[in-house]
Amino acid sequence: MRLLLTCSAATVLVGTTMTFAQEWKPDRPINLIVPWGAGGSTDQVTRVTAPILAEALGVDVVVVNQPGASGAIGTQEVLNAPHDGYTWTANAIANNATYSVSGLLENTNIDAWHVYLSVANVPVVAVPADSQFADFGQLLEALQSDGGRGITVATAGVTSSGGTAIAALSDAAGGFEYNMVTYDGGGPAAIATASGEAMVTTQLAVEQTELIRGGRLRALAVLSNQPLKLDGVDPIPPITDWLPDMPLAPDYFGIFIPSDVPAEVLATVDKIWEEKVMTSPEIQAYAENFGAVFAPSYGAEARALAMPVVILEACSAMERGEAVNDPSTIGIDCETRTETGM
Structure with a gap:
């Protein structure tokens, strides 16, 4: 997997040199x-x-x-x-x-x-396997054409990775509305989308991988400047194919x-x-x-x-x-x- 990283995935960064004067030995869980x-x-x-x-x-x-x-x-x-x-x-x-x-x-x-x-994790835009949206371009057109008010997006909350991802997508696309449905975590949000409770999820890849591999979710785009490669599925195209100037970190x-x-x-x-x-x-x-x-x-x-x-x-x-x-x-x-x- 390749992402927009400030260092290569193979680079191992070591912490600052420390004086290890006394070892802590915890005495309880x-x-x-x-x-x-x-x-x-x-x-x-x-x-x-x-x-x-x-x-x-x-x-x-x-x-x-x-x-x-x-x-x-x-x-x-x-x-x-x-x-x-x-x-x-x-x-x-x-x-x-x-x-x-x-x-x-x-x-x-x-x-x-x-x-x-x-x-490091990366959000993925995904829809149920039977969704009308075959690629991110179609989804983006729907979000922009009617304000997106009828499109439900499952996330783990406004400040979760999925919540900030859909907000960032709206910013990068000039602003569109959507109806966020929140769950107690990214896993439940992804499962709910696969079950048809929501039309889209923007949670992290790690929360969706098994559902994508199992054919229950269709991945449309990854919030990266490089495709996401997962064993057993086609590479997920980068969001920069549609929004080339989107800020990513x-x-x-x-x-x-x-x-x-x-x-x-x-x-x-x-x-x-x-x-x-x-x-x-x-x-x-x-x-x-x-x-x-x-x-x-x-x-x-x-x-x-x-x-x-x-x-x-x-x-x-x-x-x-x-x-x-x-x-x-x-x-x-x-x-x-x-x-x-x-």
Whole structure:
């Protein structure tokens, strides 16, 4: 799979050099809150990663699904818990970094988290197998011709990858309306579309792959500048075939720990991430099978990789009039599309 990435999928970025003065040895299970429903993109890769971390730490890493409010409810639970290293979250980093802009959470930004990235994901526009739309051009014409008000789009919420994808498509196409139907996760949204509850879904490839392979969904386009190649199906054409000037940025997923936990917690997890996760055949196989990019990193390097999609989503929300708080409140200048710092 080839995507518009700032580094090649084969490049492995290592975290900043650390002084590993004291190893953290947890004495009880760690709660890893996935703020989305089971079966979605975050849930999938987290359940592949958690056993690797559990084996290295010597305690259970318990994945807990706590969906609601586009991931904000579960994320708030982590922020409210003691910052002692025993409560983590998993998500797309753009969500955690921009919840304050959307107004779903207050006083939080990317620097509230120590970032561990595992894969990059890409949205796919898909329709039920029996849909009237044979390609994205036909769908786009329908969205533009009648305002799209009668076209239902299944997503995991306004700030989910699917929600931001359909909004970005509207922006790139000059603006069209649609009727969004939200579910507790990307997996349920994709299943609902395959079942005919919605006419379109724009969720991530990893949430749709099996339905596409099984002939229940028809993939029309991938939000990339390159085709998406999946075993067993024809290459999915890039969105730039129809919208050549559409802004694109890779959507990175991973695990996030509050940045103010004890230093030995972060040093220990940094070491495990570098030695175990960044070389994991299990996560590599997951990425190859489900249409993701294996792109692990942590710390400062992970933060730098995440910022393009954070800036894109924060500024796009402001331009659409969806931002409750100006992106400047989290250190983003949308006039220059750069990070200004806090």
